[in-house]
Amino acid sequence: MARIKTDKNVSRKDVIVTKAATLFREKGFKAASMRDLAESVGVEAASLYNHIKSKTELLHEICFSVANRFMHKIDEIEVEPIPSIEKVEKLLRFHISEIINHYEEVYVSDREWKHLADPYLSNFQNQRRIYRKRFAAIIESGIRNKEIKKIDAPTAVLIMLHAISGIESWHRSTQKISAEELEANMITILVGGLINK
Amino acid sequence: MARIKTDKNVSRKDVIVTKAATLFREKGFKAASMRDLAESVGVEAASLYNHIKSKTELLHEICFSVANRFMHKIDEIEVEPIPSIEKVEKLLRFHISEIINHYEEVYVSDREWKHLADPYLSNFQNQRRIYRKRFAAIIESGIRNKEIKKIDAPTAVLIMLHAISGIESWHRSTQKISAEELEANMITILVGGLINK
DNA sequence: TATTGAAGCTAACGTGTGTTAGCAAGTTTT
DNA sequence: AAAACTTGCTAACACACGTTAGCTTCAATA
Structure with a gap:
């Protein structure tokens, strides 16, 4: 058996x-x-x-374990006494390491959350919305301090988050550069595009 | 009836x-x-x-009509006698306008192509791979001309393409900036992150 | 070793799926 | 007006799905 x-x-x-x-x-x-x-x-x-209640329960578990990790991280970073641009960089690095180390879960949470059923669905969407707002607030504070270019903060957040999800393709590709190089390149382009200089 | x-x-x-x-x-x-x-x-x-042969045929039609438009555009841009960084910008602007004007199709082509059946699946994946290589080649040529920072070109392509797919979220959002502003912000961040200065 | 709870199996349910066959209604061509 | 073709309908198919019931087998505890 x-x-x-x-x-x-x-x-x-x-x-x-x-x-x-x-x-x-x-x-x-x-x-x-x-x-x-x-x-x-x-x-x-x-x-x-x-062992499980239903197929959907599996999706809940995956989506919320990922979402919770990101929420805890932004809690942590928000209160650190460092420049906003460094907060952005820290968040980006966290996203990158999450997607590299928890590839499957993060991918699923990113692309399959639509199939959650209420009340989990609304709950998840709310968390996502809040997370993005807090991320945007960090960028906005960076703009006020003249660390960051004058741009639309929510748009910048969209770009960052989606850009990072590009790692999914890297993860599956055969001829790939190292994770460290990848991270460095990402930070160069994304943070480089933000910095006001 | x-x-x-x-x-x-x-x-x-x-x-x-x-x-x-x-x-x-x-x-x-x-x-x-x-x-x-x-x-x-x-x-x-x-x-x-x-009117149709099968459910999958619908997916074929959607995915390949989108893919073909991008292929034709890169054909066109590749041979223009302009700096590489401008080619990148032109391509990005095309992506942005496609996703704004053909939202549903582009979205589906981006996220649902997995459900294509062979031989369409391999065909589609091939086209995608080739497109990205050609895009990366443009960036590499820009790096050689010192127009663009020394970065890993395939990574840059991933970032660009995925960043732009963030517009999907913008498209569904309620309180949005105008399409022109969105495009301008995107170009600022993405092209700004590439330029060597 | 006997007991018990966890973890597995087979069989089957109701439902929703993509798709086909065969026929009726509507439109265009002759 | 007749003929031919297009477009729609109802009914039904075969199948795959998530899930439950009821029973057996294994592993840990007493």
Whole structure:
């Protein structure tokens, strides 16, 4: 009889969620079936329901674990006594490292959150909106201090966040530069485009 | 008996494809059903098949019409006798105007191409790869001419293309700046981050 | 070793899917 | 007005999906 293998500190549910993230990334949430997931876990589809409540629950877990990490980080950075442009740089570096180290989850959270069901959907959208506003506020304060060019802050946030999601393509590409080089290039272009000089 | 309305020069198939683009954008390709589409066209699901071959065909049409427009544009720009940095700017402006004027199609082509079936899938991926290489070549030539900072050109392309796809969010947002302002901000940040000075 | 709870299995359900067949209504051409 | 073609409809198909019920097997505890 098949059995889901677990290490210490990793519940069987965690294993399922992780495999789900990979599958949702590869095929998209809707196109990935519970039978696909079961196969990748090494078990029958019905057996998954001993550990999870529903397919959507898997998406919740993925999306909110990612969103929470970003929220905690911006909490932390916001209150640091450093110039705004450095806050922006820190945030960008965090985004980059998150997408490199938690590729599947971040990707899914970014592209598949549409398939969340209310009330999770509204909740997620709210968090996202708030996050972007706080990010924009940092940029605006940088503009007031003349550290940053006079630009529309919300637009700048959009550009930053989406630009960084380009790493998804880098992650899948075969002939790639190192993660460090990638990060350096990103910062050069993005922060370089902001700085007022 | 219901009937699909058409203007001159717009076939019934075109009407279906357009509505499909909207639906695929809203729900995603997999989650959008032919019955949904039929309703939005004002007809029964089975009737759609008098005009189209399959659901996937709709996706082909959307993805390749978008891809072709970009290919033709880069053909055109590549041979112009202007500095590389201006070529980059022209390409960016084209991307921006495409996403503003053909929002639904471009969005779908960007995010739903995964659901294409071979041989269209490989074909599409190839076109994408080639496009990015040609874009990167323009940047590399700009680096050689010292117009552009020394950066990894493929990374720069990723950043540009994804940054621009951020306009999707702008497009749906309620309190937005004008399209002209948006374009100006984008160019400032992106081109500003490239220029060697 | 006996007991118990966790974790797996098979079978099946109801529903929604893309698509086809066959026919009726409407429009254009002769 | 007849013929030919286009466009729509109803009904139904085969299938894949998420999920549940009920039972068995395994592993840990007493």
